[in-house]
Amino acid sequence: MRTRAVLTSIFASAGVLVVGWQLGAATAAHNTALTTLTTSKTTGSPASSATVGAKATPTATASASASAAAPAAAAPATAAPAAAAPASSKDGTWQGSTIQTPFGNVQVQVTIAGGKITDVTPLQMTGPDGHSTRIDNQAVPMLLQEVLSAQSANVSSIGGATYTSDGYLQSLQAALSQAGF
Amino acid sequence: MAHVFDTMGTVVTLISTAERATLASVEDVFREADARFSLYRPDSELSRIAAGDLTLMNSSSELRSTYAAALDWRHKTDGIFTPNRPDGVVDLNGIVKAQAIRDAGTVLEHAGCRDFCLNVGGDILVSGVQPDGASWTVGLVDPSNPKMLVCSIVLEGSRRAVATSGSAERGDHIWLGGSTGPAEFVQASVVADDIVTADVLATAIIAGGRATLDDITSRWDVDVLTVDRAGELLATPGLRQALAA
Numbered sequence: 001m002r003t004r005a006v007l008t009s010i011f012a013s014a015g016v017l018v019v020g021w022q023l024g025a026a027t028a029a030h031n032t033a034l035t036t037l038t039t040s041k042t043t044g045s046p047a048s049s050a051t052v053g054a055k056a057t058p059t060a061t062a063s064a065s066a067s068a069a070a071p072a073a074a075a076p077a078t079a080a081p082a083a084a085a086p087a088s089s090k091d092g093t094w095q096g097s098t099i100q101t102p103f104g105n106v107q108v109q110v111t112i113a114g115g116k117i118t119d120v121t122p123l124q125m126t127g128p129d130g131h132s133t134r135i136d137n138q139a140v141p142m143l144l145q146e147v148l149s150a151q152s153a154n155v156s157s158i159g160g161a162t163y164t165s166d167g168y169l170q171s172l173q174a175a176l177s178q179a180g181f
Numbered sequence: 182m183a184h185v186f187d188t189m190g191t192v193v194t195l196i197s198t199a200e201r202a203t204l205a206s207v208e209d210v211f212r213e214a215d216a217r218f219s220l221y222r223p224d225s226e227l228s229r230i231a232a233g234d235l236t237l238m239n240s241s242s243e244l245r246s247t248y249a250a251a252l253d254w255r256h257k258t259d260g261i262f263t264p265n266r267p268d269g270v271v272d273l274n275g276i277v278k279a280q281a282i283r284d285a286g287t288v289l290e291h292a293g294c295r296d297f298c299l300n301v302g303g304d305i306l307v308s309g310v311q312p313d314g315a316s317w318t319v320g321l322v323d324p325s326n327p328k329m330l331v332c333s334i335v336l337e338g339s340r341r342a343v344a345t346s347g348s349a350e351r352g353d354h355i356w357l358g359g360s361t362g363p364a365e366f367v368q369a370s371v372v373a374d375d376i377v378t379a380d381v382l383a384t385a386i387i388a389g390g391r392a393t394l395d396d397i398t399s400r401w402d403v404d405v406l407t408v409d410r411a412g413e414l415l416a417t418p419g420l421r422q423a424l425a426a
Binding site for chain 2: 137138139140141155156157158159160
């Protein structure tokens with residue numbers, strides 16, 4: 001039920017009905033896992049339904065196909081994972097295949113701990129404007145300390161905005177040139 | 182060997198093993214772009230269009246295709262990047278230099294130069310490796326202290342280009358689409374597989390701020406480092422990984 005609740009909330013809120021993910025090599029015993037998701041029709045949103053077949057193979061590759069996807073407003077979704085996953089040897093973080101939907105690409109990452117899904121992270125999503133969104137590439141703060149070691153790096157070339165290039169950069173390049181660099 | 186020359190109001194440094202004839206062809210690429218597109222040259226084709234002496238309809242195919250490319254980028258960036266200045270002048274500065282770098286890179290490749298580093302006023306395109314076999318490493322200038330680097334990154338694999346835009350001293354460098362406030366970021370560097378994408382997106386991030394940054398990192402396969410007015414850094418995971426040790 002934990003699995004089901006997590007999946008339901010993620011899918012319903014994001015309007016993502018389609019997902020395939022990789023199951024580890026340990027799934028040889030369950031070499032076919034089929035997940036079926038259906039949405040009920042809600043007021044004000046078009047009828048929608050989606051079915052996904054996520055086929056897990058012992059080689060840890062996954063394939064999935066999407067027959068339909070629903071708009072972002074889709075509401076109550078029920079998730080029914082067909083294959084129970086008691087094996088804790090599946091523990092780890094798995095990235096699903098990228099699924100193409102009429103609204104863009106969808107990809108999620110699932111974290112399994114103790115044989116249970118503990119986290120589902122959308123890597124690619126489809127925004128309300130139809131733009132596919134890669135959440136994992138967001139720029140986040142970086143501390144200056146993290147880059148301080150780079151000061152000593154032996155650089156081949158110096159990049160910078162035009163205004164910084166006016167004096168310093170050009171002279172530096174000329175100096176590099178003089179040095180036969 | 183490094184070959185240095187002036188063009189487009191800036192300096193080009195090319196580290197390569199290119200022959201003299203190839204170097205001349207590379208210089209020609211920049212000279213022709215400068216002659217055609219520079220608005221500071223009253224006799225350039227773009228200046229004649231700005232002055233009303235020539236219509237876009239009757240302009241060269243090179244100019245029209247560049248304008249079309251710029252309009253395509255305007256569309257892709259939801260209007261953040263635009264070649265249309267508020268005063269009505271078509272300004273292709275935002276894309277011309279990067280296109281020239283790209284074309285110069287093509288000249289070098291066709292001449293059989295597999296390894297080179299082409300730096301045009303701080304925007305860089307590399308190919309292959311350094312003469313000693315090491316990957317090309319690019320230092321990015323700290324906008325608050327140009328004598329320092331904010332970081333150095335390694336360009337490997339398909340990652341061949343890094344472009345940087347700034348908003349500081351030159352207020353006229355980038356138009357901040359309608360807003361009169363200061364730019365959120367003083368510097369944005371974009372690492373990409375091609376120099377035109379890197380340059381256009383760096384410009385767009387300066388113009389559009391955080392919202393544009395997040396949009397771009399979610400829709401393009403690029404890595405970004407920004408420096409804001411307080412000197413704080415934002416970096417994508419890929420850029421963090423590319424930091425030189």
